[in-house]
Amino acid sequence: MSAAAPRIVEVRKNILRHNDETARQLRARFQQEGVFVVSLVSSPGSGKTALLERTLSELGRKFRPAALVGDLATENDAARLARSGAPVRQISTGTVCHLDATMVGMALEGWNLSELDLLFIENVGNLVCPASFDIGESLRLVLLSVTEGEDKPLKYPTIFNSADVAVITKSDLAEAAEFDWDAAARHIAAVRPGMPILRLSSRTGAGMDEWLSFLEARLRGSLQNLRLSSQSAPPC
Amino acid sequence: MHELSIAMSILEIAEEEAGKHQGEAVAAIHIRIGNMAGVVPQALLSAFELAREQTAFERCSLVVEEVPGTELQLAALELVS
Numbered sequence: 273m274s275a276a277a278p279r280i281v282e283v284r285k286n287i288l289r290h291n292d293e294t295a296r297q298l299r300a301r302f303q304q305e306g307v308f309v310v311s312l313v314s315s316p317g318s319g320k321t322a323l324l325e326r327t328l329s330e331l332g333r334k335f336r337p338a339a340l341v342g343d344l345a346t347e348n349d350a351a352r353l354a355r356s357g358a359p360v361r362q363i364s365t366g367t368v369c370h371l372d373a374t375m376v377g378m379a380l381e382g383w384n385l386s387e388l389d390l391l392f393i394e395n396v397g398n399l400v401c402p403a404s405f406d407i408g409e410s411l412r413l414v415l416l417s418v419t420e421g422e423d424k425p426l427k428y429p430t431i432f433n434s435a436d437v438a439v440i441t442k443s444d445l446a447e448a449a450e451f452d453w454d455a456a457a458r459h460i461a462a463v464r465p466g467m468p469i470l471r472l473s474s475r476t477g478a479g480m481d482e483w484l485s486f487l488e489a490r491l492r493g494s495l496q497n498l499r500l501s502s503q504s505a506p507p508c
Numbered sequence: 509m510h511e512l513s514i515a516m517s518i519l520e521i522a523e524e525e526a527g528k529h530q531g532e533a534v535a536a537i538h539i540r541i542g543n544m545a546g547v548v549p550q551a552l553l554s555a556f557e558l559a560r561e562q563t564a565f566e567r568c569s570l571v572v573e574e575v576p577g578t579e580l581q582l583a584a585l586e587l588v589s
Contacts, residue, residue: 278586283525287517287580401510403546430546
């Protein structure tokens, strides 16, 4: 008996459609509730939590920020961030190397988003996996610390390419690490031309003002867009 | 590691699509992976072998076409009757 020749049936479906759809719903919900959502990705130890700690404390005077933090295990980061007084939740991913839209949605259960202005989502420290998953954020930051070397963007182009802003952290250690700022900027631009680059030190506070003004401008811009789009909505 | 969740998404879509073609078995699943999609083909192939165990796709193979960009698409199913 000879086997019949196989036939090919076209499918053409996005493999991450479930995640993308969930992320789209989250984004719509964030917009509706007026929350500006910023996610942070980087390798472990680049200073995501330190930057958030300082950011939450400073922003808390003017805005109502909150944070979700993803890690494989422990609630250490949430405990650190909670000291700022902002609402914080930990997402323990178990063995999963990234956050996805469903995890974010589940972590938000019971939270009244309309009481917030800004939500930060700290992804699992990983420069590979988080790149593929949209989690409904409006702004994705990629952090690079001066101790990691200026060629990180070339080594991990996918994640740098998926981000909107690059933040170079631990600038107070730049001299000791012989960090080459120009090379770093060149490498970032090679991977994602035109991406804004900020430099700061969460320890000394250098560059924090620029970062906070940048964030505030983006936040106000997004709120304004929201108002414009609701004004121009056609009558139903 | 995220390749495993991607392999499972592939099987989920394949199962749904295969349901439209009763009486035929899926011999292969063809996918397209962009070089900027953040998915390593070799890792995905290993993850797929793991994910297909004890499913209707146990004998189904995964055929990867590498393309430029961020695409991650289940392109086609290869069916045999």
